[in-house]
Amino acid sequence: MEPKQTKKISIFQYVLTIAIVAIVASGATLFVYELKDPMRKLSREESDGTDLETVELLYQLIDSQYIEKVDHKKLVNGALQGMTDAIGDPHSTFLPEEDAKEFDDSVSGSFEGIGATMTIENDYPKVAEPPIEGSPAAKAKLKQDDVIIKVNGKDVKGEGLQKVVSKVRGKKGTSVKLDILRGDETFVVDIVRDKIPVESVVANIDKTDKSVGYIKIKSFNETTSDEFNDAVTKMRKEGATKFIFDVRGNPGGVLQNVEKMASRFLKDGKVIVKFEDRAKSSYEEVAGKKLDNGEKITEPSVLLMDENSASASEILAAALKANGYDVIGVKSFGKGTVQTLIPIEGNGKLKLTFSKWLTPEGKWIHEKGVTPTIKVDYPKYLKNRIIDQSLHYKEGVISSNVTTLNTYLKELGYKIDEVSELYSEETVEAVKSFQKDQGLKETGEADKETIQSLEEAIMKHWKANDIQYNKALEVVQKNGK
Structure with a gap:
């Protein structure tokens, strides 16, 4: 008999998980928006003082009566995490300082580390794919499938991906010692960390039609709109007069960047996206020079998306679809909410859903997804469970x-x-x-x-x-x- 497996995962989903999630180690769909107005301070009168007193009492009881000494910071972080868990929103969460740093790295367009994508296999971290070219990991001659046994002399068996990544990453110029298992050989490498760029856009000319430029948008981080503009310019110089844009497998990212990119496809004044808050107040973002500097994409263009295209990818797809562009593939993921990051002094950050986003027609696609104009599914063989x-x-x-x-x-x-x-x-x-x-x-x-x-x-x-x-x-x- 084979071991019982509770969830069927296809080879395509597995590859996407390694390619997108492991390198940023954020483990979540990213879609963050910086509030235009500073968050106002809440007075004690605006909350139920009795409830807060109960929380304080519980803290004091655990601190004073628990059989063992309690780590105060862990206790506070646990309470903060518990409050966000109680909301029942998978996109709202409390991020302790270490996790908040990793989250910031995942949307910044770069991080400081060694440049190796990792996954977990048999309780140990393993290099999932060839290291980023020119990175410290590549210079140290790490290879795909190398198993990391120890980090700085300490065994990392069973620690989990996020914890191991946080140990391997670190400030530029500092070093990390890794014990590596390669086949039957074990050896130690000292690697000096550096700044690692996270490439979010790749582009090339189609092999069969040199007039078609293909631009793959892997995520929406803080540098994506600049990378996108550079890619369009590069493709035009190489002879592209038509474009295929691809957000398949793109989990989302920074809102401001997708607004800038979408604006390039739309006539000035056309709605890119609408927002609606808790009080049902709404506003909209429209195309114009403030977003695209007057640089438009007027060439014939289409967009590819799939069930793993989420949030910011869906904003782009919905905006293009509403303005007459063909969107090809299958229905998208369906994430129609916007999060903001709020610093919690001394304790990390709160990632909190504060708004819905709506399509230019005013539709909320949350848990529904954007429907393509032309449906083309993946072949059945890609949907088989992984071996x-x-x-x-x-x-x-x-x-x-x-x-x-x-x-x-x-x-x-x-x-x-x-x-x-x-x-x-x-x-x-x-x-x-x-x-x-x-x-x-x-x-x-x-x-x-x-x-x-x-x-x-x-x-x-x-x-x-x-x-x-x-x-x-x-x-x-x-x-x-």
């Missing part, structure tokens, strides 16, 4: 993991007549053929190395046969005639 790499698969095994294995092999062109849960003789031969093509030992059994190679091959196959992108290319070429 549990801790298990070893061979002839005779029956498992839903084997269903995924057979699905991938068939999609890649190996002989699998009928996809099933059975690791059949046909599966053995297909795995041998795959292993031969990959330069692996031809055992016919699916071990960890084979599974990793198979998942890499299926993602490479998808990127070479991206049906959503191909549809976007078809549409933008038609619109550009």
Whole structure:
């Protein structure tokens, strides 16, 4: 029998999680707005004094009567966290100082550390992908799949991703000592931390049509609008007269940046987004020179989005859709709220939902999402559950993991007549053929190395046969005639 799994996770979701979440280590959809007016101070008369006295009494009782000495800061932080948890809003939370620093880093466009993306496997942190080019981790010759056993001499087994990331990160110029396990070899590296830029926009000219510029927006941090402007300029210089913009997998970010970017697509005076607060007071942000400096994108353009496009990505999608642009893919995530960060002196920050955002037509898409103008879903093979790499698969095994294995092999062109849960003789031969093509030992059994190679091959196959992108290319070429 295979281990019970409570949640089905697709290979595509898993890759996105590593690519987006692990490097910033924030663990949440980011969508932060700085209040235009300073938050007014609340007087004691505006709250229930009796309730506050009860909280104070509980604090004193625990501090004085608990059997062991209590860490006062932990107690206060626990109370603050408890209040935000009581709201029942996953986007409102209290961030202790350490977490607040990580959150700030995740939206700043850079952070100070070593430049390695990490994930957790078998209770230990592992380098999830090749280190960022030119980063301290790259210079120290860290490699994908290196396991970090110790940080500064202390074992990190079971500590969790966020805690390990906070230990590895640190101020520029300081050093961190890592004990690394690579295969059967263990060694120690001393790495001097540096400032690591987080690239949020990438751009290239389409390989088949040199008049089409492709711009991928991975997140909306504090530098994204500048990166976006540079990317558009670069693509134009390289001959682009049409654009495909892509926010698939983009979890959101800083509101002001998406407003600046959306303004470039809209005529001055057109509504980008509307807001509504607790008192039902509303205001709207409109396109104009104050946002885009008069620099417009008038070329034929389309936008790609998916179910992991959230908040700021959805604002861009809704604004473009309302102004006649095609939005291609599947319905977006559905996050229609806005958060602000409020410093709590000496204790971190409060991330608090203070407003709804609405589409230019006044619709609230929260938990509903933005519907594309042209629906194109991901292929079914990408929606299969990920294969549990801790298990070893061979002839005779029956498992839903084997269903995924057979699905991938068939999609890649190996002989699998009928996809099933059975690791059949046909599966053995297909795995041998795959292993031969990959330069692996031809055992016919699916071990960890084979599974990793198979998942890499299926993602490479998808990127070479991206049906959503191909549809976007078809549409933008038609619109550009």
